Amino acid sequence: MQGKLLVVGSLNMDLVVNVARHPQIGETILGGKFTTFPGGKGANQAVAAARMGAAVTMIGRVGQDGFGDELRARAAEDGINIQYVTVDKNEATGIALITVDALGQNTIVVASGANLALTPQDLITAKAAFANADVMITQLESPLETVSEAVSLAAQHKLKIVLNPAPAQRLDAKLLSMIDYFIPNEREAMQVVGAETLESAIDQLLAMGVKNLIITLGEKGVLVVTADGRRQIPAYPVIAIDTVAAGDAFVGAFATGLAEGMSVEQSVQLGNAAAAISVTRYGAQPSLPMRKEIKEFLGGQK
Numbered sequence: 001m002q003g004k005l006l007v008v009g010s011l012n013m014d015l016v017v018n019v020a021r022h023p024q025i026g027e028t029i030l031g032g033k034f035t036t037f038p039g040g041k042g043a044n045q046a047v048a049a050a051r052m053g054a055a056v057t058m059i060g061r062v063g064q065d066g067f068g069d070e071l072r073a074r075a076a077e078d079g080i081n082i083q084y085v086t087v088d089k090n091e092a093t094g095i096a097l098i099t100v101d102a103l104g105q106n107t108i109v110v111a112s113g114a115n116l117a118l119t120p121q122d123l124i125t126a127k128a129a130f131a132n133a134d135v136m137i138t139q140l141e142s143p144l145e146t147v148s149e150a151v152s153l154a155a156q157h158k159l160k161i162v163l164n165p166a167p168a169q170r171l172d173a174k175l176l177s178m179i180d181y182f183i184p185n186e187r188e189a190m191q192v193v194g195a196e197t198l199e200s201a202i203d204q205l206l207a208m209g210v211k212n213l214i215i216t217l218g219e220k221g222v223l224v225v226t227a228d229g230r231r232q233i234p235a236y237p238v239i240a241i242d243t244v245a246a247g248d249a250f251v252g253a254f255a256t257g258l259a260e261g262m263s264v265e266q267s268v269q270l271g272n273a274a275a276a277i278s279v280t281r282y283g284a285q286p287s288l289p290m291r292k293e294i295k296e297f298l299g300g301q302k
């Protein structure tokens, strides 16, 4: 069964420099190769899902410039319906300044540009897209009032709601209680509730009404906390060269699994496989695997 996904979120052009190590504050270092890659958490998750075979519609905003044209074109090449990715005449397309070190670890600074001009009204205009989806994914690179409207429209249309709270900010119980699958990494889980430890964050998130908590732990795998209890699902061991968009690979593939009617565990396995493959490749969207590659990868795992 083909899943139907709606992604409300960001599109950025990633400006990436490879470095031996990240600079200290006030320090200048010489980097290596400079590359541009299509990115943005929303677009990455949309592409990840499309490459898993989902029918994906995206709602987002780019500027009237070369980066915006390229991002829309690349998303369309992946089969994503970009009818609701609109062009803003006043704001530039979002960009992300990224450094990737020799261990594949990154730092990312986003200049959001047109992503911050995505309004609740844009979502109301795109209401038909909500009526035609099984699962809605969103993140926090769009204005919070727009994310809240997306969640509210998705709830009205009885979609499964996935929120990846990145980059993290404090969230209230009204929003959290409407989320079916909340997917932070360890640090984000603590930041959204202002907790000092992961344990405290888990307790607070559950008390605030999160239904299924899926915490990504990088090479340690994923911690799943549901009404049935908690279990840690290990990551597939690989050698990472670039971890940019690993979380997005996970979210897009996980949501595709849900939309196809898979269990949470099966969806996590799909997400883990997509993330594992993505970290073995450079760039955000170029690193995201096709479903066929996942099948081959899982066939090769013991």
Ligand code: RIB
Pocket (backbone or CB within 6 Å): 010, 012, 013, 014, 038, 039, 040, 041, 044, 095, 096, 108, 110, 141, 244, 245, 246, 247, 248, 284
């Ligand atoms: O999650 C990775 C993404 O974060 C990058 O592609 C960058 O654009 C930022 O949005």
